Amino acid sequence: MLSYRHAFHAGNFADVLKHATLALVIDALRRKEAGFCYIDTHAGAGRYDLFSEQANKTGEWREGIGRLWNLQDIPQEFDSYLAAVRAVNDEELRYYPGSPRVVRHLLRPQDRMVLLELHTSELPLLQQEFAGDAQVRVEHADCQISLKAYLPPRERRGLVFIDPSYEIKTEYDMVVQLLRESHQRWASGCYAIWYPILNRPSVDRLHRQLRGTGIRKILVAELGIRADNNPGGMNGCGMALVNPPYQLDAQLATLLPWLSRTLGAEEGAACRAEWLAPE
Numbered sequence: 001m002l003s004y005r006h007a008f009h010a011g012n013f014a015d016v017l018k019h020a021t022l023a024l025v026i027d028a029l030r031r032k033e034a035g036f037c038y039i040d041t042h043a044g045a046g047r048y049d050l051f052s053e054q055a056n057k058t059g060e061w062r063e064g065i066g067r068l069w070n071l072q073d074i075p076q077e078f079d080s081y082l083a084a085v086r087a088v089n090d091e092e093l094r095y096y097p098g099s100p101r102v103v104r105h106l107l108r109p110q111d112r113m114v115l116l117e118l119h120t121s122e123l124p125l126l127q128q129e130f131a132g133d134a135q136v137r138v139e140h141a142d143c144q145i146s147l148k149a150y151l152p153p154r155e156r157r158g159l160v161f162i163d164p165s166y167e168i169k170t171e172y173d174m175v176v177q178l179l180r181e182s183h184q185r186w187a188s189g190c191y192a193i194w195y196p197i198l199n200r201p202s203v204d205r206l207h208r209q210l211r212g213t214g215i216r217k218i219l220v221a222e223l224g225i226r227a228d229n230n231p232g233g234m235n236g237c238g239m240a241l242v243n244p245p246y247q248l249d250a251q252l253a254t255l256l257p258w259l260s261r262t263l264g265a266e267e268g269a270a271c272r273a274e275w276l277a278p279e
Contacts, residue, residue: 005121006165010048011061011096013263014237016068016081017223018163018194019102020255021239023081025159025190026106028245035110037153039160041143041178043115044098045122046129051094061096067263069093077255080106099161100126100136107135114150116141144178152186163194172202176209179242183215190243197236200228210240211277218277219244221252223259227268236269240276249273 009015029036050061065085068074074082084105088095097105100115107113112135117123123140130136139146147160162178164171175193182191197203210218224236241248252273260271 005054006044006098007048007052007054008058009060010055010098011050011065012058013060013064013223013225014194014196014234015061015096016064016259016263017221017237018239019084019097019099020078020081020259021221021241021252022099022102022159022161022192023084023106024077024248024251025192025241025245026103027080028248029111029157029159029190030106030108032157033110034157035108035112035155037111037150037155037158038103038107038113039147039150039153039158040100040103040113040115040163041147041161042163042165043100043117043122043126043138044119045125046098047088047101048096048098049094050096063263065096066093071262075255075258077251099163101129104130104133104136109135111135112155113137114139116143116146118142144174147178147182148185151182152189156188159190159192161192161194166196172206173209176206176213179210179215180213183213183242188243190245191241193240195238195240196234197222197224197228197238198234203238206240207276215242216277217243217279218275219249219252219273220276221256221273223256223263223271224265224269225263226266228270236271249275 084097084102087105088097115138117126127138130138162175219241222238226235228235256271256273
């Protein structure tokens with residue numbers, strides 16, 4: 001339990017979808033002058049060295065952010081995300097920002113974020129990454145216990161990002177229950193849940209559970225790299241977004257096909273952006 005280390009997977013295709021989507025949501029929140037709060041339930045280390053032993057062991061980043069780094073003609077939907085990646089690098093791609101660092105790059109002085117992390121190996125790295133940053137609170141915490149203390153945030157605007165490793169099967173049920181409880185406390189908040197696509201039946205079950213909460217305005221974005229029935233490994237990933245900002249569905253509908261082609265998705269892999277539960 002808690003053996004997962006994201007350093008092996010940082011910057012892969014799943015991170016590209018995850019962090020590009022987060023950046024689009026944060027961009028939308030920035031359109032209003034009032035401040036907002038970003039809450040990350042599984043914050044990780046903050047940034048990752050792509051030259052490290054872990055990253056080089058898998059090389060997954062080369063088929064993710066590595067394919068985008070030197071491209072010139074990129075859809076504008078990627079602008080904020082890529083700006084956050086470039087902010088932690090010089091000319092050469094070496095570091096990859098985790099979700100906290102991507103969002104931190106986009107925060108204004110009136111915004112803040114709360115980072116929850118339970119993993120004792122990741123926590124010191126996260127604390128070091130944001131040491132002395134008055135806009136960032138890092139807490140060693142189990143989100144199932146601690147998240148409710150931050151909801152609703154005093155700003156009454158913001159995003160809760162739920163991104164477990166899914167190394168244990170009960171985490172699928174956990175994210176649904178966490179969303180249900182959080183939505184009861186803060187119904188107007190925006191929520192984003194990342195999930196892997198290992199096989200279609202497990203994803204269908206997750207979607208049924210999300211519908212079963214009775215929560216409306218749930219948008220699903222999925223990026224497949226291999227066909228759903230491909231055995232062994234992650235064939236794709238998805239983001240379930242509650243109360244997404246206006247026109248995010250249209251942005252993702254533009255972004256996903258381009259990303260699928262650029263990342264070299266295999267024949268039979270699918271991508272989609274559609275409403276799981278409309279308003």
